[in-house]
Amino acid sequence: MNAESNEREKAAAPAATAPATGDLIGADRELGSRAPQFIKASRTLHISWQVCVFVIGLAVVAAGVVMLPLPGPGWLVIFGGMAIWATEFVWAQLVLRWTKHKVTAAAQKALDPKVRRRNIILTTIGLVIIAVLVGIYVWKFGIAMPWKIDE
Incomplete structure (x- = not known):
């Protein structure tokens, strides 16, 4: 060794x-x-x-x-x-x-309960922001399914 x-x-x-x-x-x-x-x-x-x-x-x-x-x-x-x-x-x-x-x-x-509460609140706010952005995109551009796209 x-x-x-x-x-x-x-x-x-x-x-x-x-x-x-x-x-x-x-x-x-x-x-x-x-x-x-x-x-x-x-x-x-x-x-x-x-x-x-x-x-x-x-x-x-x-x-x-x-x-x-x-x-x-x-x-x-x-x-x-x-x-x-x-x-x-x-x-x-x-x-x-x-x-x-x-x-x-x-x-x-x-x-820790305070940290868990903060994480839940931040996650909820993040999900709401994402949902609003997806909603705006769908309202603006609509949804085009891949099998219905015209060439």
Whole structure:
């Protein structure tokens, strides 16, 4: 193993011995590679494993980025690629912990009655504006069904 992975293992040791506090960010989980022990035993095999995990994660993240402007669950696929990377790389594990913390905080904030009331009011106003604009467009130009368009 190299010096970097030894440092990661030392940094992960306090997290592994800390009691599970039940927090939502997953700080009680061990950092570092989750590769099987026989893969970690051989440096060459472990590097090959890391390269494969990186390439697969990169392909999934790239597919997610392509899905952002195109139809498809882009962000979900991107986070799936990050989860693939997090099986092997500490930086991806930390990014996922941060993301989980932020999503949990946003969900808790959204449950606040004042925030929910504000969101409902803003959504209603937005829908009314869209309905008025669609109504004006239909009144001005009418509706032409595709099968009735004259050439």
